[in-house]
Amino acid sequence: MKAIVRSAKKSDLSSLEDLYTQCMGEFEYTFYKTNFRSYISSHRDLIKVSEEPSGIISGFVLVYISNPQKARIQAMFVSANYRNRGNGTKLLGAIEKEILTNYPKLRYLSIRIPEEYFLFQSFFLNQNFEIIAKINGYVKNNLDFPYSVNKNFFIRNARESDLEGILRIEKACFSTYWQMSKVKFQQIMKNPSEVLFVAFWEGKIVGYNFNAVSQINQSGNYIRIATLPDLQQKRIATSLTAHAFKWFRAHKIDRIVLSTYANSPVHNNMYKKWGFIKNDQEVILARKYY
Ligand SMILES: CC(C)(COP(=O)(O)OP(=O)(O)OC[C@H]1O[C@@H](n2cnc3c(N)ncnc32)[C@H](O)[C@@H]1OP(=O)(O)O)[C@@H](O)C(=O)NCCC(=O)NCCS
Incomplete structure (x- = not known):
């Protein structure tokens, strides 16, 4: 039976x-x-x-x-x-x-498979799931961020009127699977455990950063960073991250976690340089409907 x-x-x-x-x-x-x-x-x-x-x-x-x-x-x-x-x-x-x-x-039914379950990827691959990304997880056990910032960029908490600029960055920087919706950004702005920072240059939004804190396990989650492609490598991400670390320090958490594309040397080098240590890996698989 x-x-x-x-x-x-x-x-x-x-x-x-x-x-x-x-x-x-x-x-x-x-x-x-x-x-x-x-x-x-x-x-x-x-x-x-x-x-x-x-x-x-x-x-x-x-x-x-x-x-x-x-x-x-x-x-x-x-x-x-x-x-x-x-x-x-x-x-x-x-x-x-x-x-x-x-x-x-x-559009997507996804699953994140941690390292200890990599063996079971084949089950999902046989069920018409495909690999969206391989991910590295990082952790930083202190809240120091002594890296030089670019003071030409003005940074503040995001407001409703910034949404259009934020969504422009979202489209320019992320594939459809990763793009977050307007509603999601609105929710972040209202949630006291989350924060969204925006960076401006000549009155235009050129970068954003999204973080969360969990009081349950005293950890901070550095969730998203993005800079408009034309303005990358001018320390916008570094400046936004310095801001994020001030926010993390104010929340008295013990550690910060993040995840990033495993195959990108730019991302992995950037986080290592900022003192993050790689601690795990996972694979994201999804079945697509469209
Ligand atoms: C990753 C990203 C946020 C970096 O933003 P940025 O504003 O260019 O970053 P910064 O100028 O502050 O650079 C930070 C460090 O990374 C290095 N770096 C950034 N982009 C680089 C590139 N394309 N090639 C080599 N090094 C690069 C910088 O040289 C700098 O290192 P340094 O301090 O030793 O000089 C940006 O490339 C981006 O928006 N990418 C698309 C979205 C994304 O992938 N977000 C992260 C996933 S959540």
Whole structure:
């Protein structure tokens, strides 16, 4: 007899918590325990479970929708004893159907696979996912930033009226997969745990930087930096980052994490020069719909 795949129920909570920690090692940054519980109770349709004929929950997939065009598989796991029986394929099929029904404009269903699970990339590649990027994770355990800045650029917190300039940079600097929406930038400006800085030159926005802090694990997340292509290598990113470090220091965090394209010497050298140390790797895979 084969497992059935269905949306999560309230009674699945302890099985899901158990499977999640087996998969991730522990509750972490995006899904610490309380957050995970409330996500499960409010988004049951975005969590599919495989239930064996014995009643055991053998696997799950949990999706997070960051915008109507982008869904992210936050975690997916099938217990070792129940692998190679089609459970993963069924879970993926069920969650895809759910998302496409509710978000017909979906463009990407993605997953970030950490180093310890690289072996399982082939499962997703066989399911029509393709590699979007290889990523290096970096950490810096102090908040020093003694690098010289370019004072010709004026930097301040972003405002609603800056959105057009920010979106111009977004289009010029990032491929469609990475581009953030206007709504996302508006949300960042309203969130006290996040910050968006903009750099100006001759009244025009020429760069931006986006960061977040997590009080739960005392860490800062340096999320985005971008400079208009014509004005790169004039220390705009360095100046924005010096500003970001002041903000991080004010939030009294212990460490800063970031991730960047693994194959770009420019990015990796820049972060190493700023005292970041490479600590992990991951691969982003996505199934595309358009
Ligand atoms: C990465 C990026 C933000 C750098 O911005 P920038 O304003 O040019 O950066 P800076 O002028 O402050 O340069 C920082 C350091 O990187 C070096 N650098 C930047 N671009 C470089 C390039 N194309 N080639 C070689 N070195 C480069 C600079 O020389 C400088 O090093 P130094 O202090 O030893 O001189 C910019 O290239 C960019 O916007 N790229 C597209 C978006 C992106 O990839 N963002 C990061 C991913 S989240």
